[in-house]
Amino acid sequence: xxxxxxxxxxxxxxxxxxxxxxxxxxxxxxxxxxxxxxxxxxxxxxxxxxxxxxxxxxxxxxxxxxxxxxxxxxxxxxxxxxxxxxxxxxxxxxxxxxxxxxxxxxxxxxxxxxxxxxxxxxxxxxxxxxxxxxxxxxxxxxxxxxxxxxxxxxxxxxxxxxxxxxxxxxxxxxxxxxxxxxxxxxxxxxxxxxxxxxxxxxxxxxxxxxxxxxxxxxxxxxxxxxxxxxxxxxxxxxxxxxxxxxxxxxxxxxxxxxxxxxxxxxxxxxxxxxxxxxxxxxxxxxxxxxxxxxxxxxxxxxxxxxxxxxxxxxxxxxxxxxxxxxxxxxxxxxxxxxxxxxxxxxxxxxxxxxxxxxxxxxxxxxxxxxxxxxxxxxxxxxxx
DNA sequence: AGGATGCTAAACATCA
DNA sequence: GTGATGTTTAGCATCC
Numbered sequence: 025x026x027x028x029x030x031x032x033x034x035x036x037x038x039x040x041x042x043x044x045x046x047x048x049x050x051x052x053x054x055x056x057x058x059x060x061x062x063x064x065x066x067x068x069x070x071x072x073x074x075x076x077x078x079x080x081x082x083x084x085x086x087x088x089x090x091x092x093x094x095x096x097x098x099x100x101x102x103x104x105x106x107x108x109x110x111x112x113x114x115x116x117x118x119x120x121x122x123x124x125x126x127x128x129x130x131x132x133x134x135x136x137x138x139x140x141x142x143x144x145x146x147x148x149x150x151x152x153x154x155x156x157x158x159x160x161x162x163x164x165x166x167x168x169x170x171x172x173x174x175x176x177x178x179x180x181x182x183x184x185x186x187x188x189x190x191x192x193x194x195x196x197x198x199x200x201x202x203x204x205x206x207x208x209x210x211x212x213x214x215x216x217x218x219x220x221x222x223x224x225x226x227x228x229x230x231x232x233x234x235x236x237x238x239x240x241x242x243x244x245x246x247x248x249x250x251x252x253x254x255x256x257x258x259x260x261x262x263x264x265x266x267x268x269x270x271x272x273x274x275x276x277x278x279x280x281x282x283x284x285x286x287x288x289x290x291x292x293x294x295x296x297x298x299x300x301x302x303x304x305x306x307x308x309x310x311x312x313x314x315x316x317x318x319x320x321x322x323x324x325x326x327x328x329x330x331x332x333x334x335x336x337x338x339x340x341x342x343x344x345x346x347x348x349x350x351x352x353x354x355x356x357x358x359x360x361x362x363x364x365x366x367x368x369x370x371x372x373x374x375x376x377x378x379x380x381x382x383x384x385x386x387x388x389x390x391x392x393x394x395x396x397x398x399x400x401x402x403x404x405x406x407x408x
Numbered sequence: 409a410g411g412a413t414g415c416t417a418a419a420c421a422t423c424a
Numbered sequence: 425g426t427g428a429t430g431t432t433t434a435g436c437a438t439c440c
Contacts, residue, residue, distance in 0.1 A: 187413090187414060187415085188414080188415075189414085205429090206428085206429065206430085207428080207429090224416090226415090226416055226417065227415090227416090228428095229416075229417070229418085230414090230415060230416065230417090232428095232429070232430060232431085233415085233416085233417095233430090233431085233432090234414090234415095235430080236430060236431055236432080237431085237432085243430085252422095252423060252424050252427090252428060252429060253423090253424095253428070253429050253430085254429085254430085
């Protein structure tokens with residue numbers, strides 16, 4: 025194998041292995057995903073370290089870093105949430121994210137994709153002139169700090185520690201079209217929070233009540249064939265604010281510059297009634313500039329306060345970056361490439377790179393950066 | 409104490 | 425008529 029930069033001698037393979045900026049398996053995954061998009065990965069630079077020979081890395085027989093902790097394990101300080109040993113071995117599996125609660129509430133299980141496919145076809149794909157509408161890669165924006173963590177691990181029989189607005193938001197964000205009818209919102213909530221399966225029916229009333237009352241949620245024209253009811257979306261204007269509420273927190277000065285914003289797309293009604301919907305980009309790069317530590321008091325101030333409180337014990341921004349990157353892996357750069365040019369995924373963060381994770385500081389972030397760069401996604405510093 | 413927020417329940421209207 | 429959906433109001437609890 026060709027020597028890599030950073031090699032210091034000794035066994036070339038071992039030296040190269042030691043100098044790898046990313047876990048070997050992860051690099052293989054990256055290479056495979058890039059290959060799947062019809063390109064070839066010849067050079068990968070991560071945090072100044074260059075990998076320009078993938079022959080050795082791609083050797084499937086070499087599972088030398090199989091014991092490398094998965095990102096969740098690396099960063100996870102909560103042993104209770106560690107995935108079991110028989111978890112999906114695929115690094116692109118989202119199970120570790122689920123276990124880490126990085127994706128709790130925004131689960132993108134196969135069920136989700138299948139369940140929401142119908143909605144996607146109804147809303148997005150029915151544009152009259154759309155030949156083959158590009159698939160919508162959705163990287164829902166997980167709250168940097170989810171809503172208030174329960175005092176004890178949640179079970180199927182405990183009420184989720186999320187407000188209904190939070191649940192609705194996550195459900196909508198998890199939908200391919202970013203629009204769901206009430207029924208699908210119910211289904212999503214039940215699927216991901218089994219508590220509601222047997223909860224008194226009043227919670228559905230609460231969901232509807234929230235949809236109607238909360239200005240963050242908007243009705244859009246019902247899609248043909250949808251039957252009764254409308255599609256509900258997150259108001260694009262309020263979405264950014266909502267994201268800020270999720271992603272921002274009053275933090276000590278040393279950390280105050282960090283922020284993470286994952287933008288995506290949102291479905292809005294088409295120009296003509298019944299013409300379906302168009303996918304438009306939301307959340308420009310600079311949109312989050314401004315109020316740094318102040319969640320919009322107009323929206324979810326209480327939630328924002330809770331998020332701020334939870335941030336001290338919840339997963340770091342790096343882990344959410346890792347979550348985003350794994351999602352990118354899951355659906356591949358090929359999908360990302362088909363996004364409208366303006367529909368950028370933006371990850372903004374400060375230069376506070378190194379966290380003191382035991383055994384893997386900063387790895388998630390570098391992974392995220394590498395993946396997102398590969399996917400053609402901007403990864404840029406947060407506005408100061 | 410008071411305001412803001414969220415949850416729950418209920419009543420009512422609309423629509424398929 | 426029935427059930428799902430959507431709106432509105434009210435009361436209560438919690439938090440700051």
